[in-house]
Amino acid sequence: MNPMISASIMCADIMNLEPHLRDLEKSCCDYIHVDIMDGTFVPNYTLGTELIRRLHQDTRIPLDIHLMVEKPEEKLNYFELLPQDVVSVHVESTKNIQKIIETIRKKGARVCVALNPATPLCYLDYLYDEIDMILIMTVNPGFSGQKLIPATLKKIEDLRAHLDAIEKSGILIEVDGNVSFENAPVMARAGADVFVAGSSSIYWQGSSFTDNVSRLRNVVLA
Numbered sequence: 001m002n003p004m005i006s007a008s009i010m011c012a013d014i015m016n017l018e019p020h021l022r023d024l025e026k027s028c029c030d031y032i033h034v035d036i037m038d039g040t041f042v043p044n045y046t047l048g049t050e051l052i053r054r055l056h057q058d059t060r061i062p063l064d065i066h067l068m069v070e071k072p073e074e075k076l077n078y079f080e081l082l083p084q085d086v087v088s089v090h091v092e093s094t095k096n097i098q099k100i101i102e103t104i105r106k107k108g109a110r111v112c113v114a115l116n117p118a119t120p121l122c123y124l125d126y127l128y129d130e131i132d133m134i135l136i137m138t139v140n141p142g143f144s145g146q147k148l149i150p151a152t153l154k155k156i157e158d159l160r161a162h163l164d165a166i167e168k169s170g171i172l173i174e175v176d177g178n179v180s181f182e183n184a185p186v187m188a189r190a191g192a193d194v195f196v197a198g199s200s201s202i203y204w205q206g207s208s209f210t211d212n213v214s215r216l217r218n219v220v221l222a
């Protein structure tokens with residue numbers, strides 16, 4: 001599986017997004033990761049539906065929409081989805097994950113189920129036939145700039161082994177939180193395919209954006 005980079009746009013300079021989109025295209029980022037927070041499921045607020053609409057207008061890069069909201073089934077009506085987009089819904093945020101999966105499918109997008117660091121993998125047990133991707137949070141969601149929770153590395157490894165054992169290796173594993181130049185290769189060896197890259201890597205201020213993206217690709221491929 002070729003590693004993919006999902007650029008966490010909450011870490012970009014919000015006042016300069018238009019030129020930044022061209023940088024994302026030039027550096028061939030696979031997804032734009034859009035964190036939607038409601039101040040309730042997680043303590044913070046971040047991006048919203050208007051940004052999704054504008055990104056759909058202004059770039060062809062697929063969106064990787066990470067919903068960190070209560071009642072995600074209601075919020076899904078507030079924005080359009082394109083077939084190449086993927087939407088992540090947390091199992092902890094709803095009592096009926098299957099219904100939401102069905103709604104995302106009906107809207108034509110790809111489905112990802114997200115797990116907080118302390119949520120066990122068994123929450124996925126009856127969902128493997130219905131999903132394209134699994135998002136393993138490697139920090140508790142809500143804020144950028146946090147430190148990796150080491151136990152999540154074992155969780156990625158266990159999930160990869162389980163997917164192989166049940167012949168579902170085509171389901172992608174995405175990782176989100178402190179995906180740094182040091183942590184990303186360890187996550188890749190554990191079995192991650194999609195890397196949410198934020199302030200710890202591609203938005204690191206010490207070097208240019210495009211150099212950071214190449215560096216991340218190189219360390220993950222090594």
Ligand code: DX5
Nearest residue numbers: 008142144145178198199200
């Ligand atoms: C939050 C976000 C963050 C962030 C990742 O839930 O998805 O994880 O953008 O960036 P860093 O590298 O700051 O963890």
Ligand code: ZN
Nearest residue numbers: 035066176196
């Ligand atoms: Zn996220």
